[in-house]
Amino acid sequence: xxxxxxxxxxxxxxxxxxxxxxxxxxxxxxxVTRRMMNNEEDAEDLVQEIxxxxxxKIDKFRFTSAFSTWLYKLAVNQCIDxxxxxKSSFNTMPLEEAILQVDENTPEDHALLDDRDRQIWNAINSxxxxxxxxxxxxxxxxxxxxxxxxxxxxxxxxxxxxxHEARQKLxxxxxxxxxxxxxx
Amino acid sequence: xxxxxxxxxxxxxxxxxxDSRKRMQIEIHISECEDCRREAEKLGKMIELVRGTERxxxxxxxxxxxxxxxxxxxxxxxxxxxxxxxxxxxxxxxVVLAMLVYLLSSQLFIHNYKGDPVPVTxxxxxxxxxxxxxxxxxxxxxxxxxVQTESxxxxxxxxxxxxxxxxxxxxxxxxxxxxxx
Numbered sequence: 001x002x003x004x005x006x007x008x009x010x011x012x013x014x015x016x017x018x019x020x021x022x023x024x025x026x027x028x029x030x031x032v033t034r035r036m037m038n039n040e041e042d043a044e045d046l047v048q049e050i051x052x053x054x055x056x057k058i059d060k061f062r063f064t065s066a067f068s069t070w071l072y073k074l075a076v077n078q079c080i081d082x083x084x085x086x087k088s089s090f091n092t093m094p095l096e097e098a099i100l101q102v103d104e105n106t107p108e109d110h111a112l113l114d115d116r117d118r119q120i121w122n123a124i125n126s127x128x129x130x131x132x133x134x135x136x137x138x139x140x141x142x143x144x145x146x147x148x149x150x151x152x153x154x155x156x157x158x159x160x161x162x163x164h165e166a167r168q169k170l171x172x173x174x175x176x177x178x179x180x181x182x183x184x
Numbered sequence: 185x186x187x188x189x190x191x192x193x194x195x196x197x198x199x200x201x202x203d204s205r206k207r208m209q210i211e212i213h214i215s216e217c218e219d220c221r222r223e224a225e226k227l228g229k230m231i232e233l234v235r236g237t238e239r240x241x242x243x244x245x246x247x248x249x250x251x252x253x254x255x256x257x258x259x260x261x262x263x264x265x266x267x268x269x270x271x272x273x274x275x276x277x278x279v280v281l282a283m284l285v286y287l288l289s290s291q292l293f294i295h296n297y298k299g300d301p302v303p304v305t306x307x308x309x310x311x312x313x314x315x316x317x318x319x320x321x322x323x324x325x326x327x328x329x330x331v332q333t334e335s336x337x338x339x340x341x342x343x344x345x346x347x348x349x350x351x352x353x354x355x356x357x358x359x360x361x362x363x364x365x
Contacts, residue, residue, distance in 0.1 A: 015254070018254075019247065019251075022247055022250060023247065026242065026246055026247070027239075027242060030240065030242055030243075030246070031239055031240060034240040035240070040240075040243070043240075044243050044246065044249070047246060047250075048246070048249045048250045048253050049253070051250045051253075052250065052253045052254060052257060055254055056257070114238075116233070117237045117238060120233055120234060120237055121237065124234070135234065138199065139231055139234040139235050140234065140235070140237070142235075144201075145196070145199070145201050160195070160196050160201070161192075163195050163196075163199075164192060164194070164195040164196075167195055167227060167230070167231070170230065170234075171226065171227060171230050174230060174233075180230075180233060181226050181229060181230060
């Protein structure tokens with residue numbers, strides 16, 4: 001059954017159809033959320049919140065875009081909102097506590113990431129939230145410029161320029177802090 | 185194509201998002217400019233590295249947690265409202281609006297009535313009525329009649345044409361004609 005058919009069933013209150021949509025899309029939503037939040041526990045909690053919101057707002061889905069694009073939009077907005085809230089509370093935190101919370105990866109997370117991946121993600125995490133979002137949507141999730149424009153609610157031209165800027169910044173960080181690009 | 189224009193379009197070129205004319209211009213520039221060729225290779229390599237990072241492993245029980253949240257939300261009144269279509273609120277809205285209109289209009293009526301009180305005696309005089317012509321419930325008639333009788337007498341004495349004549353005679357002759365002197 002297509003996503004659109006399952007959405008129609010959900011709009012009539014069919015929870016089983018929503019469960020099918022959940023299993024179909026949880027990987028994408030978790031991937032974006034986990035990378036945006038840079039913390040496994042926060043990501044898990046937020047994914048559940050995103051799907052709850054999706055269920056509550058499913059009546060507003062108008063079938064003008066793919067359901068996955070709509071879900072990405074919900075996920076990116078939730079992540080950016082959450083990060084903004086976290087930053088505002090972070091600003092009122094004592095300095096020592098803030099320093100301790102900079103790297104939110106647990107030792108288990110570090111063990112799972114190999115050295116190359118860790119260097120790349122450290123560089124990506126030093127980008128601003130919206131720059132990180134556009135890199136994740138394009139280079140990790142493989143969305144087209146048109147889909148990204150729908151998710152970020154901006155023009156194709158803006159997607160092109162923002163992606164160019166974000167990649168240039170990421171390249172500069174990787175060149176300055178790693179040797180991953182020096183062999184070329 | 186200039187190097188600055190090349191670099192601005194490089195990301196879109198690597199993503200296959202350029203039209204054929206621009207793509208051809210980029211390819212011609214790459215073949216002619218060594219610095220831009222190296223830049224293209226570096227950016228391509230970086231994109232490849234990012235794409236090659238491992239996908240995070242999905243936590244188990246993710247659906248269980250979500251299902252619990254859905255259940256909790258549907259138990260709360262807010263959840264119920266969320267699931268109700270907007271048109272379902274129309275009849276309720278109509279009833280509330282009708283009640284508001286009724287209350288407002290009755291308030292206006294009461295305000296006008298209370299804001300301009302008319303004493304019983306004045307009302308009776310204006311409508312050329314006397315207390316004897318009133319049709320009153322038997323249990324209230326004695327009390328109301330008493331009040332109306334006193335007031336009506338006062339009003340009649342004050343406004344009667346005889347009183348005005350008496351006043352004129354007093355002004356002209358300095359006497360009270362009712363005294364007979």
